[in-house]
Amino acid sequence: MQKIDILIENGFVLNFEDNSEIPEPKSIAIQNGKILEIGFPNDLKIKYNPEILLSANSKIVMPGFINAHTHVAMSYFKGLADDLPLMEWLTKHIWPAENKFLSKDFVRDAALHGCAEMIKNGITIFNDMYFFGDQTAQSAQKAGIRAVLGEGVLDAPVANYQNANEIFSYIEKMNEKYKDNELIDFAVAPHAIYTCGKENLIKSKELAQKLGILLHIHLSETRQEVENCIKQNGMRPVEYLDSIGFFESHVVIAHGIWLNENEQKILADKKASIAINTSSNLKLASGFDSFKSYLDHGVNLSIGTDGVASNNNLSIIEEMSITSKLQKALNNDPTILHARKMVEIATLGGAKALNKENEIGSLEPGKKADVILIETDSIEAQPIYNVYSQLVYSLSSEQIKDVIVAGKVVMKDRKLVNIDEEELIDKAKYYQKKIVEFNSNR
Ligand SMILES: [Zn+2]
Known part of the structure; x- marks a missing residue:
């Protein structure tokens, strides 16, 4: 034997x-x-x-389920501020808390909590967008989960980076450090077109191309974002990114709700994928649209949970259920996104989004x-x-x-198997106290 x-x-x-x-x-x-x-x-x-x-x-x-868009180190912000519009939620609650607490230790601890929660939800790989990817990588390895770590790129100073160039060199360094690691990949993650100017979007694309890694961006999450883009660039968001050659790299778009047919055609043509984040979109009332024509045009769909600060859980099963039902209601068609298709989107669709369909996403010998x-x-x-x-x-x-x-x-x-769950819970309680204290003093 x-x-x-x-x-x-x-x-x-x-x-x-x-x-x-x-x-x-x-x-x-x-x-x-x-x-x-x-x-x-x-x-x-x-x-x-x-x-x-x-x-x-x-x-x-x-x-295993593939979480195609999340912010794992936001774990300790779960339930911190709910029932608010996106911009108020971001500017009055999430960004101030991040400004105060973001550090290597915080990210390492919070990411471990998130990795544990993802494993409990059957997720075996996640596509992250955040800061201090090195610390998240350490936690993902400790938990034993795969991670694609998109280091967030913004024009403004963030975390411990003074400018985007520092982030680009960090990504290059991390890519080198983890290049032979079985579980960890790095990615370039320009946050959005409203936080990243043309220059940094182009530089992000060039870096992703040079290193052969993924580009990961929030796009067309709200109607306002689309309107602002048309005002500033005379084009819709996907057309704008296409005009600067963004899709020459392998791209995952988080959200992608407000896309017209031309934009859907561009994505299908350029083999860019969308990570659907239905719970987050519903909860923040960012809106929702029918994905029927996305599917008809052959756009690859995958599922993301978004961060727990906006979802507020990491269940892909829940995302499959809510996405399927919402799309049936929107299209007045109970046959759309049937159960088998949903499971395929949550696994093989995610693998395609991450450019890993030859390695993961289905059970086959050799994978x-x-x-x-x-x-x-x-x-x-x-x-x-x-x-x-x-x-x-x-x-x-x-x-x-x-x-x-x-x-x-x-x-x-x-x-x-690899994590002391009681220790994790104690840590979460410790940070909750600190965050409440900070909020009551500001
Ligand atoms: Zn997000």
Whole structure:
């Protein structure tokens, strides 16, 4: 018998090429961080001798969720200020708190909290936009989760950077430092077209191209942003970015709600992706639009949670459910974004957005072993006729039991393997007190 690291035995293994509503039970052999074989349980049982045997009886076995847009180190701002318009929320609450508290230690601690929360939600990789990426990288590695860390670029001084040039050299340094790291990638993340002038947008693009890394930007999040862009540049946001060659690099757009058909065509043509953030858009009343023509034009969609300060959770299952239902209502069409399509968007769509569809996003031999196991033996999950329907409309993250990233178990039966959960909770309480104190003194 061949020695392997992990055998996941006898689960409903999701496969986007197979049309069955409940997949036939299969097993997965994992070796050296990758999927070695997917096959019938009896065949794999006699072939492999695993170090870890994970029983997946009555469990859905699927690729880990991909969070295509978030701000992981905003964890401690969860619930700090709610029920406010975007600009008031940002300028009166979030930015003052960030000005006061952002430091390497704060980011490291808050990011660890966010990484833990993401693993509990079955997320195996996240596409981040924030500051002090080195510290977030340390926390992601500690938790055992993959991360694409977009260092935020703004014209104004931020965190400990005096100007964008300092950020560009930081990204270059970090890219070099982590270039052989299995879990960590860096990215260039110009915050938005209203915080980054043309010069820094072009420099961001050039750096991303030079290093062969991702470009990640907030775009067309509000109607106001689109109107201002037309006033200033005589063009809509996607047309403006296209005019400066932005899409010559691999781009992920967060939000992308207010796009006309020409903009959708540009994105499809340039293979740029959108990270949908429905909960955040609804909560901040940034608006929402039908994605039907986006899909018709072939724009790649993925799902983001946005930061917990605006969502206020990191559940991809909840995002799938709310996005699917909202789009059905908007289009007066219950067939749009059906459950199977939603699951594909939350996994393979995310992998395409991050330019990693050859490595992750589906369960196939040779791909990296980022796998989650979800129980279906509970009142909420039974009876089960279609695993995709169950995932999108019935289950919650509570049913996600085991999480494997890069062939390593990072959550076993809902307990985090690499993180002391009590310590995390104590830290969150400590920072909550400090933030309340700061707010009462200003
Ligand atoms: Zn965001």
